Amino acid sequence: MIAVPLHAYQQRWMRDPARFKLGMFARQTGKTFTTTLEIVDDCFAAAVEGRRARWVILSRGERQAAEAMNEGVKRHAAAFNMAFDAVDFDWKGEAGSYKALEVTLPGGSKITALPANPDTARGFSANVFLDEFAFHKDSGAIWKALFPVISAGWKLRVTSTPNGKGNKFYELATGKDERWSRHIVDIYQAVRDGLPRDIDALREGIGDDDAWAQEFELKWLDEASAWLSYDLITSCEDPTAGDPEGYQGGVCFVGRDIGRRNDLHVIWVWEQIGDVLWERERIEQKRATFAEMDEAFDGVMERYRVARACIDQTGMGEKVVEDAQRRYGSRIEGVLFTGPSKLIMATAGKERFEDRTVRIREGDPALRADLHKLRRVASATGAPRFVAERDDDHADRTWAAFLGIHAAGGPTVEYGYRAAPRSALLGHNSRMRSDDYEADDLPDPLSRQPLGARLRGGL
Structure with missing residues (x-):
């Protein structure tokens, strides 16, 4: 019946x-x-x-x-x-x-x-x-x-x-x-x-x-060349990840992939809990003005205890990184997207997924497809390079995630601070000063070798 x-x-x-x-x-x-x-x-x-x-x-x-x-x-x-x-x-x-x-x-x-x-x-x-x-x-x-x-x-x-x-x-x-x-x-x-x-x-x-x-069309997508398989992505999904309300007040690491016209501008916030990075917030913008992009980033820096933020410095990212460093000092690292730097970040990101030490939002089709579309191929010289096939955003979410994972790499120092007034953050000559912090004898919380130095030293 x-x-x-x-x-x-x-x-x-x-x-x-x-x-x-x-x-x-x-x-x-x-x-x-x-x-x-x-x-x-x-x-x-x-x-x-x-x-x-x-x-x-x-x-x-x-x-x-x-x-x-x-x-x-x-x-x-x-x-x-x-x-x-x-x-x-x-x-x-x-x-x-x-x-x-x-x-x-x-x-x-x-x-x-x-x-x-x-x-x-x-x-x-x-x-x-x-x-x-x-x-x-x-x-x-x-x-x-x-x-x-x-x-x-x-x-x-x-x-x-x-x-x-x-x-x-x-x-x-x-x-x-x-x-x-x-x-x-x-x-x-x-x-x-x-x-x-x-x-x-x-x-x-x-x-x-x-x-x-x-x-929707029930096609079996090829896993052979995918950098992150769907099974690997699924293993790191969690129903409580990706919700800003779940923020526990811990130290956070931010990745920011720059895009404006055809690509997405993505800001990814990871919170470190134990040895696991939890996705706390992901902001996606398309065709936003630079002022709107900076406003979104400033909001993240105010809402979370950000120890380090890595920003795509390639092309239009040069000024974005320069402006962010003026406001937030040494917490900001610019990363030029070159073949070797992408290999370092992609490898670190994959290791996190394989070790199950990341948690990402569950059941997000756009994110899952973005993470899966990244593929490693050989260039004409035999050097590895990463491509994202059949997309309009070049795996921007993935690279923002990997930038944040790179930001979390290496030793960091716990710190406390009070957020600067928003007017100060948006001022022409604003910069985070040492007296903005409320910690005794604060060392640089980001004291580790930057990616550029690592590349100069060889892979």
Whole structure:
């Protein structure tokens, strides 16, 4: 029984009784909504037949698990006029405790939603829904833990948009075996089947060809030459990163990539917590005046305890760096974008991602595509160089992030200060002076060898 109106592609998914079912759906097409409807419908049928159904929803994180439960399961149960009891609790596994949400339906059927990891994957004997599986961290380990559990006749539902080729979802979606029933619904098919979406507006809104190809056209982007794979990017995403309200008052490092007409002007703020850099704020401007760009940068310097800021000094960045150094002194380092300097910054950035010592905003398609589009290629002389294919902004977000990571490299000194008045910051002859600080015997907090000196000394 289906108590909710569905588009044709959703009906095909709902009515497919296959035990192993995979759906690769474009973004904003209702894959979680439709699959949670199937789960509730199965529980309804179980109640009518006098039996119990058991389902577990494994999502990429606590927030997504809560959305699947609140926006999916509970809404569908209400549409079926099914009373339910809802609880949340700390589910304890072998490796730790996890926030779980659970609904009990008439007849004793239960649906539990919680974040996916190998621990939760092996913790239940139930039908399983892997929601946005391509974005699960350690998807291969989750699969190894899960499959023996569902081998005793349980159903398995797997849905996602693509996320590169380095994950278990890619392997399942491109498999040739007939045990899986595979549903592929790109944005064009969804609109043909009745989904009310303006394709041109969506494409313009996402503003990135790679992101559009992957998120809406379901294309598998090449990972071979990507400097940062999608799997690596996903492993460093966190739902609490990228929110200025999460700033804990720690020392921050800033990267600033200069662009005006065709490129983005990007300011990236990292906060250091322990050995991890957390994205706190990212400002993006296009076709802004230099005054507007400087105003945005001054705001960052006022709001955060910035130990060091590295700014792209190439071309139009010369004056930007000079003005920033006049206002903020030795906390500002200008970086000329040359082949060797980009290699140093890109290498340091990749090492941070590989070591999982950065946390970036979760579920940001433009950022993910920007980080992924950077590729290392060989020049005619054999020297390595970095390019960003099929874009209008040359991976500006990525370079701002790498500039900030470079700023955080090497030893720094904890300091305290009071922010200078904004009028002083914007004055013609303003410059941060030693008496603007409230620390005893302050050494230079940025005392490390600048990138220029490192290059002169050799790679």
